[in-house]
Amino acid sequence: MLLKRSTNRGYWWFLLPGLILFVLVIAIPFLMNIGTSFTHWQGVGTPKWAGLDNYARLFRDSTFWASFRNNLAMLVAMTIVPTLLGLLLAAVLYDYIGNKFGSGTASFFRAAFYLPQILPVAIAGVVWAWILHPNYGALNGFLEALGLDNLTRNWLGNRQTALPSVMVIMVWFQLGYPLVIFMAGLQRIDPEIYEAAVLDGADWFDRFRYITVHLIRPEIFVVLLTTTIASLKVFGQIYVLTRGGPGSSTLVPSYFAYQNFFEKANIGYGSAISTVMTMIIIGLTIFFIRRQSAEEL
Protein backbone atom coordinates (compact mmCIF):
# COMPACT_ATOMS: atom_id res chain seq x y z
CA MET A 1 0.00 0.00 0.00
CA LEU A 2 2.65 2.41 1.13
CA LEU A 3 4.88 1.32 -1.70
CA LYS A 4 2.19 1.66 -4.33
CA ARG A 5 1.18 5.24 -3.75
CA SER A 6 4.38 7.07 -2.98
CA THR A 7 7.01 5.39 -5.12
CA ASN A 8 5.54 3.83 -8.20
CA ARG A 9 6.24 6.81 -10.40
CA GLY A 10 10.00 6.88 -10.89
CA TYR A 11 10.18 3.46 -12.52
CA TRP A 12 9.57 4.74 -16.04
CA TRP A 13 13.10 6.13 -16.17
CA PHE A 14 14.53 2.65 -15.95
CA LEU A 15 12.65 1.60 -19.05
CA LEU A 16 13.93 4.50 -21.11
CA PRO A 17 17.28 3.16 -22.44
CA GLY A 18 15.79 -0.23 -23.23
CA LEU A 19 12.77 1.27 -24.93
CA ILE A 20 14.72 3.78 -27.04
CA LEU A 21 17.08 1.06 -28.27
CA PHE A 22 14.13 -1.24 -28.89
CA VAL A 23 12.47 1.38 -31.08
CA LEU A 24 15.71 2.02 -33.01
CA VAL A 25 16.79 -1.57 -33.55
CA ILE A 26 13.51 -3.47 -33.77
CA ALA A 27 10.39 -1.30 -34.12
CA ILE A 28 11.61 1.10 -36.83
CA PRO A 29 13.30 -1.56 -39.01
CA PHE A 30 10.25 -3.78 -38.62
CA LEU A 31 7.89 -1.03 -39.80
CA MET A 32 10.29 -0.04 -42.60
CA ASN A 33 10.24 -3.62 -43.81
CA ILE A 34 6.45 -3.65 -43.93
CA GLY A 35 6.60 -0.30 -45.71
CA THR A 36 8.99 -1.47 -48.44
CA SER A 37 6.84 -4.55 -49.01
CA PHE A 38 4.34 -2.19 -50.69
CA THR A 39 6.96 -0.80 -53.08
CA HIS A 40 9.23 -1.71 -55.95
CA TRP A 41 12.75 -0.90 -54.85
CA GLN A 42 16.24 -1.87 -55.98
CA GLY A 43 17.88 -0.70 -52.76
CA VAL A 44 19.02 2.58 -54.32
CA GLY A 45 16.98 5.60 -55.31
CA THR A 46 13.43 6.18 -54.16
CA PRO A 47 11.12 3.22 -53.67
CA LYS A 48 8.15 3.28 -56.06
CA TRP A 49 4.72 2.65 -54.60
CA ALA A 50 3.37 -0.69 -55.76
CA GLY A 51 0.36 -1.30 -53.57
CA LEU A 52 -0.24 -5.01 -53.14
CA ASP A 53 1.74 -6.00 -56.27
CA ASN A 54 4.39 -7.89 -54.34
CA TYR A 55 1.82 -9.84 -52.36
CA ALA A 56 -0.14 -10.70 -55.51
CA ARG A 57 3.07 -11.89 -57.15
CA LEU A 58 3.96 -13.91 -54.05
CA PHE A 59 0.63 -15.66 -54.21
CA ARG A 60 1.26 -16.75 -57.79
CA ASP A 61 4.97 -17.52 -57.40
CA SER A 62 5.52 -21.28 -57.53
CA THR A 63 9.02 -20.81 -56.09
CA PHE A 64 7.53 -19.25 -52.97
CA TRP A 65 5.10 -22.12 -52.59
CA ALA A 66 7.93 -24.59 -53.06
CA SER A 67 9.87 -22.86 -50.29
CA PHE A 68 6.79 -22.97 -48.13
CA ARG A 69 6.35 -26.70 -48.70
CA ASN A 70 9.98 -27.22 -47.78
CA ASN A 71 9.27 -25.30 -44.62
CA LEU A 72 6.64 -27.89 -43.74
CA ALA A 73 9.30 -30.55 -44.25
CA MET A 74 11.48 -28.60 -41.80
CA LEU A 75 8.56 -28.59 -39.37
CA VAL A 76 8.44 -32.38 -39.56
CA ALA A 77 12.20 -32.66 -39.11
CA MET A 78 12.62 -30.03 -36.38
CA THR A 79 9.38 -30.27 -34.42
CA ILE A 80 7.38 -33.43 -34.96
CA VAL A 81 10.05 -36.11 -35.18
CA PRO A 82 12.33 -34.69 -32.42
CA THR A 83 9.36 -34.18 -30.07
CA LEU A 84 8.11 -37.75 -30.51
CA LEU A 85 11.59 -39.27 -30.33
CA GLY A 86 12.47 -36.98 -27.43
CA LEU A 87 9.39 -38.07 -25.49
CA LEU A 88 10.17 -41.71 -26.01
CA LEU A 89 13.85 -41.33 -25.15
CA ALA A 90 13.12 -39.20 -22.08
CA ALA A 91 10.65 -41.78 -20.80
CA VAL A 92 13.03 -44.66 -21.47
CA LEU A 93 15.91 -42.87 -19.77
CA TYR A 94 13.86 -41.79 -16.75
CA ASP A 95 11.49 -44.68 -16.23
CA TYR A 96 13.73 -47.53 -17.34
CA ILE A 97 17.45 -46.81 -17.58
CA GLY A 98 17.27 -44.58 -14.49
CA ASN A 99 15.76 -47.46 -12.53
CA LYS A 100 17.84 -50.29 -13.76
CA PHE A 101 21.23 -48.68 -14.24
CA GLY A 102 21.06 -45.63 -11.98
CA SER A 103 20.47 -41.96 -12.70
CA GLY A 104 24.14 -41.43 -13.60
CA THR A 105 23.75 -43.54 -16.71
CA ALA A 106 20.61 -41.63 -17.64
CA SER A 107 22.40 -38.27 -17.24
CA PHE A 108 25.27 -39.49 -19.38
CA PHE A 109 22.92 -40.35 -22.24
CA ARG A 110 21.14 -37.04 -21.88
CA ALA A 111 24.38 -35.06 -22.12
CA ALA A 112 25.56 -37.05 -25.14
CA PHE A 113 22.29 -36.62 -27.05
CA TYR A 114 22.42 -32.91 -26.29
CA LEU A 115 25.88 -32.48 -27.81
CA PRO A 116 24.82 -31.48 -31.37
CA GLN A 117 22.73 -28.66 -29.85
CA ILE A 118 25.80 -26.82 -28.63
CA LEU A 119 27.02 -26.27 -32.19
CA PRO A 120 26.31 -23.08 -34.10
CA VAL A 121 23.88 -24.05 -36.88
CA ALA A 122 26.43 -23.06 -39.49
CA ILE A 123 29.11 -25.30 -37.98
CA ALA A 124 26.67 -28.21 -37.80
CA GLY A 125 26.01 -27.56 -41.48
CA VAL A 126 29.72 -27.62 -42.29
CA VAL A 127 30.19 -30.91 -40.46
CA TRP A 128 27.46 -32.54 -42.56
CA ALA A 129 28.29 -30.86 -45.84
CA TRP A 130 31.68 -32.45 -45.50
CA ILE A 131 30.38 -35.88 -44.50
CA LEU A 132 27.95 -35.87 -47.45
CA HIS A 133 30.37 -34.44 -50.00
CA PRO A 134 30.06 -36.34 -53.30
CA ASN A 135 33.78 -36.77 -53.98
CA TYR A 136 35.55 -37.02 -50.67
CA GLY A 137 32.71 -37.28 -48.15
CA ALA A 138 32.74 -39.84 -45.37
CA LEU A 139 29.32 -41.32 -46.11
CA ASN A 140 30.16 -42.29 -49.68
CA GLY A 141 33.54 -43.54 -48.48
CA PHE A 142 31.78 -45.68 -45.92
CA LEU A 143 29.38 -47.12 -48.51
CA GLU A 144 32.26 -47.93 -50.83
CA ALA A 145 34.14 -49.64 -48.01
CA LEU A 146 31.09 -51.84 -47.53
CA GLY A 147 31.00 -52.62 -51.24
CA LEU A 148 27.74 -50.74 -51.72
CA ASP A 149 29.07 -48.51 -54.47
CA ASN A 150 25.72 -48.31 -56.19
CA LEU A 151 24.25 -46.55 -53.17
CA THR A 152 26.74 -43.69 -53.27
CA ARG A 153 25.43 -40.43 -54.65
CA ASN A 154 25.67 -36.70 -54.47
CA TRP A 155 23.43 -36.53 -51.43
CA LEU A 156 22.95 -32.78 -51.29
CA GLY A 157 23.24 -32.17 -55.01
CA ASN A 158 20.46 -34.48 -56.10
CA ARG A 159 16.83 -33.44 -56.27
CA GLN A 160 15.59 -36.71 -54.78
CA THR A 161 17.97 -36.88 -51.83
CA ALA A 162 18.72 -33.23 -50.95
CA LEU A 163 15.62 -32.52 -48.88
CA PRO A 164 15.56 -35.87 -47.04
CA SER A 165 19.27 -35.44 -46.26
CA VAL A 166 18.68 -31.99 -44.81
CA MET A 167 15.77 -33.37 -42.78
CA VAL A 168 17.89 -36.14 -41.27
CA ILE A 169 20.51 -33.56 -40.33
CA MET A 170 17.84 -31.43 -38.65
CA VAL A 171 16.60 -34.35 -36.58
CA TRP A 172 20.17 -35.07 -35.50
CA PHE A 173 20.63 -31.44 -34.57
CA GLN A 174 17.32 -30.92 -32.73
CA LEU A 175 16.86 -34.13 -30.77
CA GLY A 176 18.74 -33.05 -27.64
CA TYR A 177 16.57 -30.02 -27.03
CA PRO A 178 13.21 -31.73 -26.32
CA LEU A 179 15.02 -34.54 -24.53
CA VAL A 180 16.66 -32.21 -22.00
CA ILE A 181 13.46 -30.25 -21.42
CA PHE A 182 11.31 -33.36 -21.02
CA MET A 183 13.75 -34.95 -18.59
CA ALA A 184 13.79 -31.75 -16.56
CA GLY A 185 9.99 -31.86 -16.55
CA LEU A 186 9.97 -35.43 -15.31
CA GLN A 187 11.97 -34.33 -12.27
CA ARG A 188 9.00 -32.51 -10.85
CA ILE A 189 6.69 -35.53 -11.03
CA ASP A 190 6.24 -37.32 -7.73
CA PRO A 191 7.88 -40.77 -8.05
CA GLU A 192 5.07 -42.19 -5.94
CA ILE A 193 2.70 -41.81 -8.86
CA TYR A 194 4.83 -44.26 -10.81
CA GLU A 195 5.11 -46.58 -7.83
CA ALA A 196 1.36 -46.58 -7.37
CA ALA A 197 0.86 -47.27 -11.07
CA VAL A 198 3.26 -50.20 -10.90
CA LEU A 199 1.36 -51.61 -7.93
CA ASP A 200 -1.86 -51.23 -9.91
CA GLY A 201 -0.34 -53.37 -12.62
CA ALA A 202 0.44 -50.68 -15.18
CA ASP A 203 3.14 -51.74 -17.61
CA TRP A 204 5.78 -49.47 -19.06
CA PHE A 205 3.71 -48.35 -22.01
CA ASP A 206 0.69 -47.56 -19.79
CA ARG A 207 2.87 -45.43 -17.57
CA PHE A 208 4.28 -43.69 -20.64
CA ARG A 209 0.84 -42.88 -22.04
CA TYR A 210 -1.08 -42.04 -18.91
CA ILE A 211 1.54 -40.54 -16.64
CA THR A 212 4.60 -39.28 -18.50
CA VAL A 213 2.94 -37.69 -21.51
CA HIS A 214 0.07 -36.39 -19.44
CA LEU A 215 2.09 -34.75 -16.69
CA ILE A 216 4.71 -33.02 -18.78
CA ARG A 217 2.16 -31.38 -21.08
CA PRO A 218 3.44 -27.88 -20.24
CA GLU A 219 6.92 -28.86 -21.42
CA ILE A 220 5.53 -30.43 -24.57
CA PHE A 221 3.76 -27.16 -25.27
CA VAL A 222 6.92 -25.11 -24.84
CA VAL A 223 8.88 -27.45 -27.10
CA LEU A 224 6.20 -27.42 -29.80
CA LEU A 225 5.99 -23.63 -29.77
CA THR A 226 9.72 -22.91 -29.78
CA THR A 227 10.68 -25.53 -32.33
CA THR A 228 7.82 -24.64 -34.68
CA ILE A 229 9.01 -21.04 -34.70
CA ALA A 230 12.62 -22.16 -35.13
CA SER A 231 11.66 -24.31 -38.11
CA LEU A 232 10.00 -21.33 -39.80
CA LYS A 233 13.17 -19.29 -39.34
CA VAL A 234 15.73 -21.86 -40.46
CA PHE A 235 18.47 -20.24 -42.54
CA GLY A 236 22.05 -21.05 -41.55
CA GLN A 237 21.94 -24.78 -42.29
CA ILE A 238 20.39 -24.20 -45.70
CA TYR A 239 22.95 -21.52 -46.52
CA VAL A 240 25.85 -23.80 -45.67
CA LEU A 241 24.43 -27.10 -46.94
CA THR A 242 22.60 -26.42 -50.19
CA ARG A 243 21.90 -22.70 -50.73
CA GLY A 244 18.33 -23.81 -51.41
CA GLY A 245 19.28 -26.05 -54.30
CA PRO A 246 19.39 -28.00 -56.43
CA GLY A 247 16.75 -25.91 -58.18
CA SER A 248 14.46 -24.93 -55.36
CA SER A 249 14.31 -28.39 -53.82
CA THR A 250 15.58 -27.23 -50.41
CA LEU A 251 14.68 -23.56 -50.64
CA VAL A 252 13.08 -22.12 -47.49
CA PRO A 253 11.33 -18.72 -47.19
CA SER A 254 14.10 -17.09 -45.13
CA TYR A 255 16.66 -18.02 -47.79
CA PHE A 256 14.28 -16.95 -50.56
CA ALA A 257 13.94 -13.55 -48.85
CA TYR A 258 17.73 -13.34 -48.51
CA GLN A 259 18.15 -14.03 -52.24
CA ASN A 260 15.71 -11.28 -53.12
CA PHE A 261 17.36 -8.79 -50.77
CA PHE A 262 21.00 -9.41 -51.49
CA GLU A 263 21.32 -11.30 -54.76
CA LYS A 264 18.47 -10.05 -56.94
CA ALA A 265 18.03 -6.58 -55.38
CA ASN A 266 14.25 -7.05 -55.23
CA ILE A 267 13.88 -5.35 -51.89
CA GLY A 268 10.12 -4.93 -52.16
CA TYR A 269 9.54 -8.59 -52.94
CA GLY A 270 11.96 -9.75 -50.24
CA SER A 271 10.11 -7.57 -47.72
CA ALA A 272 6.79 -9.07 -48.76
CA ILE A 273 8.12 -12.60 -48.21
CA SER A 274 9.50 -11.77 -44.79
CA THR A 275 6.33 -9.89 -43.80
CA VAL A 276 4.18 -12.90 -44.65
CA MET A 277 6.48 -15.19 -42.64
CA THR A 278 6.39 -12.76 -39.71
CA MET A 279 2.60 -12.74 -39.72
CA ILE A 280 2.50 -16.54 -39.75
CA ILE A 281 4.94 -16.73 -36.84
CA ILE A 282 3.12 -14.13 -34.76
CA GLY A 283 -0.20 -15.85 -35.51
CA LEU A 284 1.18 -19.21 -34.41
CA THR A 285 2.61 -17.72 -31.23
CA ILE A 286 -0.75 -16.21 -30.31
CA PHE A 287 -2.53 -19.47 -31.11
CA PHE A 288 -0.17 -21.53 -28.95
CA ILE A 289 -0.28 -19.16 -26.02
CA ARG A 290 -4.07 -18.99 -26.08
CA ARG A 291 -4.30 -22.76 -26.15
CA GLN A 292 -1.86 -22.97 -23.28
CA SER A 293 -3.67 -20.49 -21.06
CA ALA A 294 -6.97 -22.16 -21.92
CA GLU A 295 -5.57 -25.48 -20.72
CA GLU A 296 -4.26 -24.01 -17.51
CA LEU A 297 -7.65 -22.63 -16.51
Add this chain to the structure above:
Amino acid sequence: MTSLPLKSSYKKPHKAGIGRFFVLAALLIVLLVVLLPFAIVIINAFKTPEDYATYGPLSWPTEWSIAGIVEFWQRVDYSQKLLNSLLISASVAVIGVLLSLLNAFALGIGRIKGRIWLLILFMVANTLPQESLVYPLYYLSKEFDLYNTRFVVILIFSVIQSAFGTYLLSSVFSTFPKEMLEAAMLDGCNKLQLLFKIIVPVSRPTLAVLFTFFFIWTWNEFFLPLILLISNDRQTVPIAVGVLQGQRNMEATLSSASALLGILPCFIFFLIFQRTLTKGIAAGSVK
Protein backbone atom coordinates in the same frame (compact mmCIF):
# COMPACT_ATOMS: atom_id res chain seq x y z
CA MET B 1 8.68 -48.12 5.55
CA THR B 2 11.97 -48.73 7.20
CA SER B 3 14.13 -46.35 5.23
CA LEU B 4 13.10 -43.28 3.29
CA PRO B 5 13.42 -43.79 -0.45
CA LEU B 6 15.41 -41.26 -2.44
CA LYS B 7 13.05 -38.60 -3.72
CA SER B 8 14.87 -37.94 -6.95
CA SER B 9 14.84 -41.39 -8.49
CA TYR B 10 11.98 -43.69 -7.89
CA LYS B 11 12.76 -47.33 -7.32
CA LYS B 12 10.71 -50.34 -7.96
CA PRO B 13 11.58 -53.91 -7.08
CA HIS B 14 14.32 -55.13 -9.40
CA LYS B 15 13.36 -57.96 -11.61
CA ALA B 16 16.48 -59.81 -12.53
CA GLY B 17 16.30 -59.84 -16.30
CA ILE B 18 18.45 -59.78 -19.35
CA GLY B 19 15.95 -57.54 -21.17
CA ARG B 20 17.38 -54.38 -19.73
CA PHE B 21 20.65 -54.97 -21.56
CA PHE B 22 18.81 -55.04 -24.87
CA VAL B 23 17.33 -51.63 -24.11
CA LEU B 24 20.76 -50.37 -23.13
CA ALA B 25 22.30 -51.79 -26.31
CA ALA B 26 19.62 -50.17 -28.46
CA LEU B 27 20.26 -46.82 -26.78
CA LEU B 28 23.99 -47.21 -27.27
CA ILE B 29 23.48 -47.78 -30.99
CA VAL B 30 21.37 -44.61 -31.28
CA LEU B 31 24.04 -42.78 -29.30
CA LEU B 32 26.73 -44.03 -31.64
CA VAL B 33 24.85 -42.68 -34.64
CA VAL B 34 24.44 -39.30 -32.95
CA LEU B 35 28.11 -39.06 -32.00
CA LEU B 36 29.57 -40.55 -35.19
CA PRO B 37 29.80 -37.21 -37.05
CA PHE B 38 31.92 -35.79 -34.22
CA ALA B 39 34.23 -38.80 -34.32
CA ILE B 40 34.60 -38.60 -38.10
CA VAL B 41 35.45 -34.91 -37.91
CA ILE B 42 38.06 -35.49 -35.22
CA ILE B 43 39.94 -38.36 -36.84
CA ASN B 44 40.06 -36.71 -40.25
CA ALA B 45 41.09 -33.31 -38.97
CA PHE B 46 44.37 -34.90 -37.89
CA LYS B 47 45.13 -36.75 -41.13
CA THR B 48 47.45 -35.73 -43.92
CA PRO B 49 45.80 -35.34 -47.35
CA GLU B 50 47.85 -38.33 -48.61
CA ASP B 51 46.69 -40.50 -45.75
CA TYR B 52 43.10 -39.50 -46.53
CA ALA B 53 43.49 -40.15 -50.23
CA THR B 54 44.92 -43.63 -49.59
CA TYR B 55 42.79 -44.94 -46.74
CA GLY B 56 39.61 -42.87 -46.97
CA PRO B 57 37.63 -41.15 -44.23
CA LEU B 58 37.02 -44.07 -41.89
CA SER B 59 40.51 -45.30 -41.08
CA TRP B 60 42.47 -44.32 -38.01
CA PRO B 61 45.15 -41.70 -38.89
CA THR B 62 48.44 -43.40 -39.76
CA GLU B 63 50.12 -40.47 -38.06
CA TRP B 64 48.48 -37.64 -36.18
CA SER B 65 49.20 -34.47 -38.11
CA ILE B 66 48.09 -30.96 -37.25
CA ALA B 67 49.06 -29.61 -40.67
CA GLY B 68 45.44 -29.21 -41.79
CA ILE B 69 44.47 -27.39 -38.62
CA VAL B 70 47.48 -25.08 -38.86
CA GLU B 71 46.75 -24.36 -42.51
CA PHE B 72 43.10 -23.51 -41.87
CA TRP B 73 44.07 -21.42 -38.86
CA GLN B 74 46.45 -19.33 -40.94
CA ARG B 75 44.28 -19.16 -44.03
CA VAL B 76 41.36 -17.54 -42.24
CA ASP B 77 43.43 -15.84 -39.49
CA TYR B 78 41.53 -17.83 -36.90
CA SER B 79 42.97 -15.97 -33.88
CA GLN B 80 41.32 -12.80 -35.16
CA LYS B 81 37.98 -14.60 -35.65
CA LEU B 82 38.11 -16.00 -32.14
CA LEU B 83 38.82 -12.55 -30.79
CA ASN B 84 35.94 -11.02 -32.75
CA SER B 85 33.52 -13.69 -31.60
CA LEU B 86 34.64 -13.33 -27.99
CA LEU B 87 34.40 -9.55 -28.07
CA ILE B 88 30.96 -9.53 -29.67
CA SER B 89 29.45 -12.31 -27.55
CA ALA B 90 30.83 -11.04 -24.23
CA SER B 91 29.73 -7.45 -24.91
CA VAL B 92 26.26 -8.57 -25.93
CA ALA B 93 25.97 -10.75 -22.82
CA VAL B 94 26.90 -7.85 -20.51
CA ILE B 95 24.84 -5.14 -22.25
CA GLY B 96 21.93 -7.50 -22.89
CA VAL B 97 21.71 -8.55 -19.23
CA LEU B 98 21.94 -4.91 -18.14
CA LEU B 99 19.15 -3.83 -20.49
CA SER B 100 16.97 -6.76 -19.44
CA LEU B 101 17.59 -5.89 -15.81
CA LEU B 102 16.56 -2.25 -16.21
CA ASN B 103 13.49 -3.14 -18.27
CA ALA B 104 12.41 -5.89 -15.91
CA PHE B 105 12.93 -3.63 -12.90
CA ALA B 106 10.41 -1.17 -14.33
CA LEU B 107 8.00 -3.87 -15.50
CA GLY B 108 8.27 -6.57 -12.84
CA ILE B 109 9.04 -4.57 -9.68
CA GLY B 110 7.70 -1.13 -10.63
CA ARG B 111 4.61 -2.62 -12.27
CA ILE B 112 4.26 0.53 -14.35
CA LYS B 113 1.09 1.25 -16.30
CA GLY B 114 0.71 -0.63 -19.56
CA ARG B 115 3.21 -3.27 -18.53
CA ILE B 116 1.12 -6.08 -19.99
CA TRP B 117 1.25 -4.46 -23.41
CA LEU B 118 4.95 -3.80 -23.11
CA LEU B 119 5.54 -7.43 -22.15
CA ILE B 120 3.56 -8.62 -25.15
CA LEU B 121 5.64 -6.27 -27.31
CA PHE B 122 8.90 -7.75 -26.03
CA MET B 123 7.56 -11.24 -26.44
CA VAL B 124 6.50 -10.64 -30.04
CA ALA B 125 9.88 -9.03 -30.77
CA ASN B 126 11.48 -12.18 -29.44
CA THR B 127 9.72 -14.32 -32.03
CA LEU B 128 10.35 -12.06 -35.06
CA PRO B 129 12.30 -13.72 -37.84
CA GLN B 130 15.53 -11.87 -38.51
CA GLU B 131 14.81 -11.63 -42.21
CA SER B 132 12.06 -9.15 -41.39
CA LEU B 133 14.64 -6.80 -39.87
CA VAL B 134 17.71 -7.53 -41.94
CA TYR B 135 17.32 -5.21 -44.89
CA PRO B 136 16.37 -2.08 -42.91
CA LEU B 137 19.20 -2.82 -40.46
CA TYR B 138 21.61 -3.20 -43.36
CA TYR B 139 20.33 -0.02 -44.97
CA LEU B 140 20.29 2.06 -41.78
CA SER B 141 23.72 0.91 -40.67
CA LYS B 142 25.08 2.07 -44.03
CA GLU B 143 23.29 5.42 -43.69
CA PHE B 144 24.81 5.95 -40.25
CA ASP B 145 28.29 4.75 -41.26
CA LEU B 146 28.06 1.79 -38.93
CA TYR B 147 28.02 -0.90 -41.61
CA ASN B 148 30.73 -3.53 -41.22
CA THR B 149 31.52 -2.59 -37.62
CA ARG B 150 31.48 -4.92 -34.65
CA PHE B 151 29.76 -2.12 -32.75
CA VAL B 152 26.54 -2.33 -34.76
CA VAL B 153 26.40 -6.11 -34.37
CA ILE B 154 26.85 -5.76 -30.61
CA LEU B 155 24.15 -3.10 -30.46
CA ILE B 156 21.63 -5.09 -32.47
CA PHE B 157 22.10 -8.35 -30.62
CA SER B 158 22.06 -6.68 -27.20
CA VAL B 159 18.59 -5.38 -28.01
CA ILE B 160 17.35 -8.61 -29.59
CA GLN B 161 18.58 -10.74 -26.67
CA SER B 162 17.22 -8.30 -24.11
CA ALA B 163 13.73 -8.81 -25.53
CA PHE B 164 13.87 -12.37 -24.27
CA GLY B 165 15.66 -11.36 -21.06
CA THR B 166 13.08 -8.70 -20.25
CA TYR B 167 10.30 -11.21 -20.65
CA LEU B 168 11.97 -13.84 -18.48
CA LEU B 169 13.24 -11.48 -15.76
CA SER B 170 9.96 -9.60 -15.47
CA SER B 171 8.12 -12.78 -14.60
CA VAL B 172 10.85 -13.73 -12.12
CA PHE B 173 10.78 -10.25 -10.54
CA SER B 174 7.00 -10.17 -10.26
CA THR B 175 7.27 -12.96 -7.67
CA PHE B 176 9.87 -11.03 -5.65
CA PRO B 177 8.80 -10.94 -1.97
CA LYS B 178 6.94 -7.67 -1.32
CA GLU B 179 8.04 -7.50 2.32
CA MET B 180 11.67 -7.32 1.28
CA LEU B 181 11.00 -4.41 -1.08
CA GLU B 182 8.93 -2.52 1.46
CA ALA B 183 11.49 -3.05 4.18
CA ALA B 184 14.21 -1.69 1.92
CA MET B 185 12.10 1.33 1.03
CA LEU B 186 11.35 2.05 4.68
CA ASP B 187 15.07 1.90 5.36
CA GLY B 188 15.46 4.78 2.93
CA CYS B 189 16.74 2.91 -0.11
CA ASN B 190 16.30 4.79 -3.37
CA LYS B 191 15.41 2.86 -6.51
CA LEU B 192 18.95 2.47 -7.78
CA GLN B 193 20.04 1.05 -4.44
CA LEU B 194 16.99 -1.16 -4.39
CA LEU B 195 17.95 -2.57 -7.78
CA PHE B 196 21.66 -3.07 -7.27
CA LYS B 197 21.86 -3.75 -3.53
CA ILE B 198 18.79 -5.94 -3.06
CA ILE B 199 17.44 -7.34 -6.30
CA VAL B 200 20.64 -8.06 -8.21
CA PRO B 201 22.32 -10.04 -5.41
CA VAL B 202 19.18 -12.09 -4.77
CA SER B 203 18.58 -12.93 -8.42
CA ARG B 204 22.21 -13.60 -9.32
CA PRO B 205 21.59 -17.24 -10.40
CA THR B 206 18.97 -16.14 -12.94
CA LEU B 207 21.26 -13.38 -14.20
CA ALA B 208 24.06 -15.90 -14.61
CA VAL B 209 21.80 -18.13 -16.70
CA LEU B 210 20.80 -15.18 -18.87
CA PHE B 211 24.44 -14.18 -19.33
CA THR B 212 25.30 -17.72 -20.42
CA PHE B 213 22.39 -17.90 -22.86
CA PHE B 214 23.16 -14.52 -24.40
CA PHE B 215 26.83 -15.38 -24.80
CA ILE B 216 26.22 -18.71 -26.50
CA TRP B 217 23.30 -17.53 -28.63
CA THR B 218 25.32 -14.60 -29.91
CA TRP B 219 28.34 -16.78 -30.54
CA ASN B 220 26.15 -19.08 -32.64
CA GLU B 221 24.43 -16.34 -34.68
CA PHE B 222 24.86 -16.57 -38.41
CA PHE B 223 22.37 -14.56 -40.46
CA LEU B 224 22.86 -10.96 -39.31
CA PRO B 225 26.66 -11.18 -38.86
CA LEU B 226 26.86 -12.66 -42.35
CA ILE B 227 25.13 -9.58 -43.75
CA LEU B 228 26.62 -6.91 -41.52
CA LEU B 229 30.28 -7.96 -41.28
CA ILE B 230 31.95 -8.23 -44.65
CA SER B 231 35.61 -7.58 -44.06
CA ASN B 232 37.67 -10.57 -43.09
CA ASP B 233 39.21 -9.07 -39.99
CA ARG B 234 35.82 -8.41 -38.39
CA GLN B 235 34.02 -11.66 -39.06
CA THR B 236 33.06 -14.20 -36.41
CA VAL B 237 33.97 -17.89 -36.19
CA PRO B 238 30.73 -19.33 -37.65
CA ILE B 239 30.91 -16.94 -40.60
CA ALA B 240 34.54 -17.78 -41.34
CA VAL B 241 33.89 -21.51 -41.23
CA GLY B 242 30.52 -21.35 -42.98
CA VAL B 243 31.61 -19.12 -45.85
CA LEU B 244 34.77 -21.09 -46.53
CA GLN B 245 32.59 -24.14 -46.99
CA GLY B 246 31.32 -22.62 -50.22
CA GLN B 247 34.79 -22.46 -51.74
CA ARG B 248 35.28 -25.41 -54.01
CA ASN B 249 39.03 -25.89 -53.77
CA MET B 250 38.87 -27.17 -50.20
CA GLU B 251 40.70 -30.37 -49.35
CA ALA B 252 38.81 -32.95 -47.34
CA THR B 253 41.21 -32.80 -44.41
CA LEU B 254 41.12 -29.00 -44.43
CA SER B 255 37.33 -29.07 -44.42
CA SER B 256 37.42 -31.43 -41.48
CA ALA B 257 39.93 -29.24 -39.66
CA SER B 258 37.69 -26.22 -40.14
CA ALA B 259 34.74 -28.12 -38.70
CA LEU B 260 36.86 -29.18 -35.71
CA LEU B 261 37.99 -25.61 -35.05
CA GLY B 262 34.36 -24.50 -35.22
CA ILE B 263 33.24 -27.18 -32.78
CA LEU B 264 36.05 -26.79 -30.26
CA PRO B 265 35.14 -23.42 -28.67
CA CYS B 266 31.50 -24.50 -28.27
CA PHE B 267 32.60 -27.69 -26.64
CA ILE B 268 34.76 -25.76 -24.19
CA PHE B 269 31.87 -23.40 -23.36
CA PHE B 270 29.63 -26.41 -22.93
CA LEU B 271 31.97 -27.86 -20.32
CA ILE B 272 32.38 -24.53 -18.55
CA PHE B 273 28.73 -23.57 -18.55
CA GLN B 274 27.19 -27.01 -18.28
CA ARG B 275 25.91 -26.56 -14.76
CA THR B 276 24.32 -23.16 -15.36
CA LEU B 277 22.91 -24.34 -18.66
CA THR B 278 21.15 -27.46 -17.43
CA LYS B 279 19.72 -25.46 -14.55
CA GLY B 280 18.66 -22.72 -16.93
CA ILE B 281 16.99 -24.98 -19.45
CA ALA B 282 15.07 -26.56 -16.60
CA ALA B 283 14.11 -23.13 -15.24
CA GLY B 284 13.05 -21.84 -18.62
CA SER B 285 10.89 -24.80 -19.47
CA VAL B 286 8.32 -24.36 -16.74
CA LYS B 287 7.13 -20.78 -17.22
